[in-house]
Amino acid sequence: MRWSKYFIPTLKETPIGAEAVSHQLSLRAGLVHMLTSGVYSYLPLGLRVLRRIENIIREEMNAVGANELFLPCLHPLDLWKQTGRDKVLADVMITFLDKRKRPMCLGPTHEEVITNLVKDYVQSYRQLPVVLYQIQTKFRDELRTRFGIVRACEFIMKDAYSFDRDQIGLKKNYDLMYGAYKNVFQRCGLETVILEADSGAMGGDVSHEFMVPASIGEDLIVSCSACGYKEGAAEEKAKEKPCPKCKKKKLASQVAIELGHIFQLGTKYSQAQGALFIDEDGKQKPIIMGCYGIGVSRVIAAIIEKHNDDKGIIWPPQVAPFDVEILPIQGAEEDREIRNLTDRCDADLTAAGLEVLVDDREETAGRKFNDADLIGIPLRVTIGRRNLAEGKVEIKVRSTNEIVLVNKDQLAQKVLEMTKAACVTN
């Protein structure tokens, strides 16, 4: 991909109003654009990151037997009345009357819709278990948005739902999801703290939150340095208390971003909506459900929050919008060698399956270097006269600042090696 033909509107200065690092960098690196508070467009670079994260999620979901589908955003409010959640979620639901005067809403979540769907198709225990998921836009009319895409009114979520005939089946699927979630966040370059949590408006008994401690966040984790005890605190005061487990030390607190939440729902929705099946014993029973969410757009913010320096973003290789950026430096003279080498390297790496960005803009070297640091592609190949005079090309690792000089004939091969090594390490 040629930068000159791609839409990467980087900003030199930090836009007013952006205080969180991830918010600043997502705007400056040309990942997202704000339409209004809590409503963001994803620009080409941001969309690439989003797609890579989505694909990691898809791989992990598919690996535990979940099937992808796609549910509507537009819901009749009557459906929500069946569970009473039209009232429970009234504060965040965007509701309106359509042209036929029917009360409608934009889906803030999809338990009702998926239960309605499964109810129509599943009648027998022989059809269970079923695990379905989607990656889709959710709408929540947040009174207070926060930190750019961390808390938005329109955001992208992966939501999965499991349907089982009994508690044992639910537990099994829940554990599978738990493991899949660990993999997803690990592959995204994030270290998560997993906590048992309240089920809140979702209902159900058991639930776990996947949190990433960061310098911003809406949740508070308190932990004990003596015994490792951790919990999510509902209030600031919790940290002043001694550890409830070992009683030795006071708890230390840390804000965190909640990226995932999984729930054992039980029969709350199936009961209310009549999603029943005939079990082996001939009796009619409500399907046992679980639900599993990941704030996909929020994952982007968390990754930036954890992977940056004063110059910009440092993408973990697995989620980077491109694998390598080639940066040819324009010489005063028309330099055919630089151009040819750039084209060849681009072609070879693309053929080998890498996503390659070539900064072919007619800009000074300094500007290209700064933009490269800002958008944070893992590897940067600089092709310029200085090193080329000795037949060498420079490869720089964004995360470590390590610089490798290679023979120009071994360039593509070396980049491939380094890319592979980086992905294995992470």
Next chain:
RNA sequence: CGGGGCGUAGCGCAGCUGGCUAGCGCGCAACGUUCGGGACGUUGAAGUCGACGGUUCGAAUCCGUCCGCCCCGACCA
């Protein structure tokens, strides 16, 4: 929804105790010189000063109302 901050060109800002043609930096366009860490010169384009109302001979500037954005809190799968 309570508290605080902000709103002037695409971006970042100055001007604001009322006064002349609204300015600076970046960016943008053209030409020339540059070219390994945000180069330089010359010329140029770009503004409902967030909106509406009021005070006044005169409002970006003072007063009122509203709108928008950000932060803290409350709230929140």
